[in-house]
Amino acid sequence: MADALSVIPASVLRNLSDKLYEKRKNAALEVEGIVKQLALSGDHEKISAVIKLLAKEFTYSPQANHRKGGLIGLAAATVGLTSEAAQHLEQIVPPVLNSLSDQDSRVRYYACEALYNIAKVVRGDLIIFFNQIFDALCKLSADSDANVQSAAHLLDRLVKDIVTESDQFSIEEFIPLLRERMNVLNPYVRQFLVGWITVLDSVPDIDMLGFLPDFLDGLFNMLSDSSPEIRQQADSALSEFLQEIKNSPSVDYGRMAEILVQRAASPDEFTRLTAITWINEFVKLGGDQLVPYYADILGAILPCISDKEEKIRVVARETNEELRSIKSDPAETFDVGAILYIARRQLDSEWEATRIEALHWISTLLDRHRAEVLCFLNDIFDTLLKALSDSSDEVVLLVLDIHACIARDPQHFRQLIVFLVHNFRVDHSLLERRGALIIRRLCVLLDAERVYRGLSTILEGEADLDFACIMVQALNLILLTSSELSVLRELLKQSLVNAAGKDLFVSLYASWCHSPMAILSLCLLAQAYQHASAVIQSLVEEDINVKFLVQLDKLIRLLETPIFAYLRLQLLEPGRYIWLLKALYGLLMLLPQQSAAFKILRTRLKTVPSHSFNGDQLKRASSGNPYSQILHYSGSQITEDGNVRQDNGNLQNGINFASRLQQFVQMQRQHRMLEKSQEQSQARSSSTLSKEGPEAEESRGPQTSDSNLPPSRSSRRGLG
Template sequence: MADALNIIPPAVLRGLADKLYEKRKNSALELEGIVKQLAVAGEREKIRAVINLLTTEFTYSPQANHRKGGLIGLAAVTVGLAREAPQHLEQIVPPVLNSFLDQDGRVRYYACEALYNIAKVVRGEFIVFFNKIFDALCKLSADSDANVQSAAHLLDALVKDIVTEGDQFSIEEFIPLLRERMNVLNPFVRQFLVGWITVLDSVPEIDMLGFLPDFLDGLFNMLSDSSHEIRQQADSALSEFLAEIKNNPNVDFGRMAEILVQRASSPDEFTRLTSIAWINEFVRIGGDQLVPYYADILGAILPLISDKEEKIRVLARETNEELRAIHADPAGGFNIEAMLSIARSQLTSEREGTKIEALHWIGVLLARHRQEVIYYLNAIFDSLLKALSDPSDEVVLLVLEVHASIARDASHFRQLVVFLVHNFRSNHSLLEKRGALIVRRLCVLLDAEHVS
């Protein structure tokens, strides 16, 4: 520090700590000239001593004006160093970043200004600090001081320019930080995050699509934000990603399908609609990669078939038909047991449309994979028998079709008849309301002599 005191005139040091901005600024300009001369002379040790003095005696001072002076001083040093500045960034940047946490709003403001001026000088060399800067900007975007927010916004724009113009940015190192921040609820932070996602996705050299599963859930979470602007921004980003997936379907469909299935049951209508729109596209283009997730997808689709919103119902039915049209092979990961379990679970739904489609699925699975379905029959048979008491005639008729298909095997035929006789005896209401319908329909579907 003694060396630095000999290098910097006392008047300059006093000026840096002055309460008036103009005096601090003028002293910083003098300091810039001094450092420029040191850089030309190759006096690196003296430069380090100057930076150390500004850090210890100014930026970490208990006096706010000293801290402000230290920040403008560090920026001035960087400007003075010019091309030599990158060699000293490890010493210059940390105290500036630390000042973002200052309790004094003016200090935080000047920290933004200082880092802006530093970044303008070193450009891409500054990327080594990107994660720390991003983290700081994320917090500053929600700063309680509007002036700090404004200064942070300008710094943010510059950092975006630097990232997009260079090739030193590491998406692999950034994604864990982004993922960690995605579930923050603050509206300013959410806008900040979506802004960065959109900017990074616009850079051809940065593969944001490959990392989409890491932040997809966070984007979907923003669709239910109380702010229309945030919902719109999140929707726009999601639409862009979905368009990219259609053009380049080499993505991790499985991880994203898990997220979409969860979001499809959201209480928020817009989130459900967006989820089923994505699921619809995934079913079309997901191919073999999606086969192991068909049961989960079916579990998302069936309730939406009876959604209160017509757009969702239409998309869900369309997706259901697309899924049913795919002849998947158990050898390729198609889980018949899981599909049956999902269909069975929906037989107790209060929604007729959902129950009807669940029964259609059981019928389709029986037709395509009879042996496997019969093998798992015990898991669904009781539910199918109970469904004969459903208040909907259409549901009961479909249940009977499924039972008739199962009853082609003699043992299951006997099981069905025993159940019906027992229930007709114990449940006179069922006998009176449905007895004739059940017997007549089974006579049509099966050999009448067997039924009678």
């Protein structure tokens, strides 16, 4: 300190802390001259003493004017040292850097000015302080004082020039500092950061692309800034990096893909579009590198397929197709389970387009990696079944395609049918809204006979008799009306002369027993007219109610459709089809005379050629054409206990019709017993409520008694 005081006059030191800028400036010029003379003489010890004096007594002084004088003095000393300044920077720069965060804005301004002048002298030697300078400039870029901001901008430009021409700059040391500040929201800081990224990326010897994952998320964050200028700057920087990626042979696609996936879900439209555009390029360029990230990428793409912005939808669809076209081996880190998880999750999307593409992915995986997908079947099966209730027909059809693909294996076919029946049971609305669509499509995809046999087997042993009746009615209606089941109808028409037809008839009969109208429809379709007549004769009083007659009305109207044209033509030969005529008259006798169905059927029967039917005609008809329906029940009757009295003559092509009738009668007895039980429960419940009065009913709250059960079975039996 004494050495410094011996070379710097007291008047100079006094003026250096004067409140007037001109006096401080003149004092600094004198310091510059003194230091220059010391440098020429090589007296670096005294130079260090002068710098120490300026730092300790001035820049760290509590007096603002002293601090200002110290800063201008340090800058002057640096100018005096010129080429010798480098060896004293460890003393000169730290006090100046400290002053950049001074509470006095004028001190901060002079600190910027001082560092600017120092940098002009030492240039590249200042690089060793780069991180500290960058940190200070980052804060000053958002300074509350406009003059300080302006001074900081000048300093910033000079430092950028120094860095771009230096070969000592360490990008590895700088990146952590940059990454730490990339999520700052201040617009001035953001502009500052983007400016530095752009400048450093323009330097050929600095590999910013290699460190892009470290600050990529921050750049994407700026795309949603409220300032159009910042958004534009961030977009320009990203566009430049994307172009570099396209021209670069090796890029860390994986780390960046993770960032892009997150940004593709941004609430900001511009950010989403940019992210999905990058993902699109990555899928095209990344190839095998992206295999471990396919699931994450798909998770980003699928929601964007339904984006409200058309540009995003277009790019997302293109990316989706590109990704699906890449064929990867599960042995090569391709995670089938992860892809399935994403697809399954997107089946809950509110957007139809996304759900459809998710199903396309499941279908694609089944096609390419069937064994692996089946390993995860338990994870996705319930979701696929729920999708059958989707509001979109296209979704339902795609789901059915997938189910059919899975059900190619017998065990999975059985699982599908069981789960399908279960879903129909727990959700009757699904059966009403989607039943026909689902069954018809499965019949096309999996063979109608196979589907109907499988369903019939399950329904035969169905414990919920109400549901079994509803389900059978639905299946019967589909069988009678759907073009997809025309082959099945043709096979059933040959039940009495064809072994395959007989097997199908017997298979369906067991479950069709749940509905009298379904059984009658099946018999008429199979041309088992004598048995149809026997079924009609077996009906008891409890079966004939309003709901039953409604179903009968539907059957009569169906008999007038093209499907039953063969039956109407057979009425031209009443002597040959005596049992058909008897069955139709039996139906007519069940109908009220005032009903429209009665008039329709009576009108049809009036067109039958008038013949007398004696015993000889009956015998000739039964011994003629093998299609003849004149079957010999040989006196089989319904006994008083409801059973069928059988004899050995009741066989046609191996079908024991007497046994079948016994099966039908027993099933209907079960239905009637359940109906009576339900009616008794309802009656008891009503009686209890009546005795207790409305107050008791209110105090008890909502009831879950049998009175809340679905309508009785007799009201449900019929065609459907």
